[in-house]
Amino acid sequence: MESRKACWYSIVRYCANELTGEVVNVGVILHSIEEKALIKYQLISENSPKIRAITDSQVEVNIYKTFKDALEYYMTKNTENLLGIVGDVQIGSLMDEKFLDKLYEHYKDKKLFLSRPKFSLTRNLEGVFRSLFETYVGISYLETEHKEVSTKRLLKGLFEEKKLLDRKVMQDFSITPIKDLDIIKINIDFGYKNGVWNYLQAIPYIGGPSKNTEWLAKTKFMFENIENDTKVHLMYKSSNIENMEDFMGVLNYLSSLDANRILKLDLDDTRKVLELCDVIERDAHDIDELLIS
Structure with missing residues (x-):
């Protein structure tokens, strides 16, 4: 024993x-x-x-x-x-x-x-x-936080390893999607600009219909009010998903709004994630340049 x-x-x-x-x-x-x-x-x-x-x-x-x-x-x-x-x-x-x-x-x-x-x-x-x-x-926080935080922490760790964070990639910032309405803000997990803005958002653990509806409404609202050329990458780990059919149903609905601008990013797909890092290193503006402009 x-x-x-x-x-x-x-x-x-x-x-x-x-x-x-x-x-x-x-x-x-x-x-x-x-x-x-x-x-x-x-x-x-x-x-x-x-x-x-x-x-x-x-x-x-x-x-x-x-x-x-x-x-x-x-x-x-x-x-x-x-x-x-x-x-x-x-x-x-x-x-x-x-x-x-x-x-x-x-x-x-x-x-x-x-x-x-x-x-x-x-x-x-x-x-x-x-x-x-x-x-x-609380058990609900253990399940929710573990899955959402592990997704963000995984990508943050990779960006740090590649020396992209705070050089090419911004983290944890807010945007005001509706002009002249500063009280409406949306929190962005990560973002980079390679001619157009790319926002990377971790998909939270959805624990029930009400939370599912709330998150979907917020994401749809964000997409409908950001600039027309901005891209949104929805981040998740497929190994964390309990009901893949329902989960992908929500993602597919969002992608159908504009498949060229709403993109899926499965962090379990190592090749795809590393390709994203290469794109950021090669094409993304330095953050210092964005702040000056």
Whole structure:
């Protein structure tokens, strides 16, 4: 029988407004140094209903996103340095069993903070993580966030590897599709311009008819109001799709609006994704040029 492994975990919490004092659980971090250092974490998206419920403006949403991105970046890059140094930040090494305690102290008294780490013994680290996330954050967020975030994170990682991100490819920006109506904004996951704008949008996990209808309506609205030559690439991972027939039915409907401008991008199709990277490297404008113009 597999022996039990020691691990520590913290709940990631967020308070958008110190005056109201409302706090929500937004993620889980689990750390173990048994056999080899392991860090598992997940935070909900800035577009999640939990975040929208406690924020009053896009500025407040962006503040949460800044905290989330900074923590995720540190956790990702921490594995590349035994001392836990990421840029100018040094919190602790993953090889240190007190890593979560140090992370807890680092984020103490900030808008995004951690619960005091707790100890556990388990034979199934993955099972413990899932149980913690379901209990403290919610099972719906575990399913939804994992699929949508993994799609965006996969492409973001590839763009970073190819040195395209923030050089040829913009990320997480807003557009106002209706002229002179600035209150209507649409968030874009990634975008590049090679003569015409190309927007890359991750398709969220659709959990029911109402969410399906809402997402379809938003996407159709965006397409009908952006410039006539703009292209929209709808990103997904076919390996994440539970009901492929229904899913492709929605995508095929959108493609039928204009097959030359609404394009499907399955991130499981490695060849197609690498071809896109080649096109961006070869044809896309530098972001600096776009900002100047």
